[in-house]
Amino acid sequence: MLNLPTSFKEKFEKLLxxxxxxxxxxxxxxxxxxxYRVNPLKAIQQVSYDQDEAVPDLDNAYYGEVNGQDPEWVSGTVYSQDPAAMFPAKIAKVKPGEKVLDLCAAPGGKSTALGQALKGEGVLVANEISGTRVKALRENIERWGISNALITNNDSETLAKNFPDFFDKIVVDAPCSGEGMFRKNPDAINYWSPEYILTCQSRQKEILQQAVKMLKPGGKLIYSTCTFSPEEDEEIVAWLVEQEGFKVLPIPEITSTKISHGHPEWTNSNLVELKETLRFWPQDNVGEGQFAAILQKSGEPAMVNEKKVKKNMKNKKKQHNKLALTVDERKLVGEVLDQFDLPIALKQWSKQALVRQDHVFIPALTDESKLRGLKIVNNGLELGLLKKKRLExxxxxAEVLGQVSQTRVVDLAQREDYLSYLHGETVKVxxxxxxxxLVSYQDLIFSFGKVTGQKILKNFYPKGLRILKKN
Structure with a gap:
């Protein structure tokens, strides 16, 4: 039995x-x-998990538990996520070609869903201020096969300087008091207090003030938290309406009666539009605690400045020429890529690929004015590393190539071989x-390997992802 704070219980007895x-x-x-969610980007989507109970109002989402050593997870075929936390990305209704920012992105559940919706068109900027958590963010985006993400490790103020009025949609899953995580992470109870809620509210406003600067006029802001407190939920939305001129939008695609709505009476403003926001309570049995809202920035999208566009294209071309592959480098990359069936994201690789410090990549964003001064973890799709006249x-x-059927694949026949490979060992094949x-297990591609003349599969599974022991 969790020892809930007395002031917490008294507060919600009064509210509810x-x-x-x-x-x-x-x-x-x-x-x-x-x-968990099933990845529609992958060529093979069959999983061994039960799919009898779907998460309401979501596509490809089911109740069930995922093991981090299962091939479904390792191959990026599934993503384990709190079901309520899946909804902010759903209601964003991202379309291919849009410019999208996930401002507080780690560990990557929302980013993978947003990037998936882009279908390789447009750009996703996935930002995480924590240097530790951004590593997990990168791993999950790569595993999911997202090829057009710029992953950054900055505070919101730094980003705002580079991206004024830039994004069509911004998702802010704000740091909060974490009341919705009490049963998932009981330690959250220990640092909860009424004062902490107000600290979080202040931090949320600081982050949102920067997000507002980056959103285009007419753009949409998706705000969410994993807490129940009105101070961090309805009151923040009311503040955005009253202080920043935003409009709360309805969310008609959410129809489940298990999902509740916001409470205008819990704020001083008593805005009727707050009823359009979403609330997820643990007693409704959808998932953990969550609050979500869609707001639209005032104003009309700016007219395209053709001269500025041409100037930017000219600058991009100069930068591209400076980093473009040489004829010899293009040949080395082609010797690897030409052996595989390529998804759409790779069809024009010879024209799009750049090289920097021997890293060959197809950038998600090429505008240097947007990249200058940022801590960039990854920009787009890393093809490999040039080493001694070869591409590794x-x-x-490997994860992106898993989006289409492949013939140049070694499928590990035994679970013992699969676990050995995850452990970093070579395998006889x-x-x-x-x-x-490409290396797969149960037909799910999860890595590269290299077969020697003695039929030994040399291990190219990244050291940072390897399992410490074989279960």
């Missing part, structure tokens, strides 16, 4: 009434709701293939 609050407290002491293909490339190959 004693009967509904009792249901909430009882639900917080029950097991967490776990779920990247792990990200029965194949006539030689050189670089």
């Amino acid at each position: 009434g004693k009967d509904e609050a009792a249901k909430m407290f009882a639900a917080i002491n029950q097991n967490t709701k776990k779920a 293909p990247s792990h990200q490339l 029965d194949t006539n293939l030689k050189g670089f190959v």
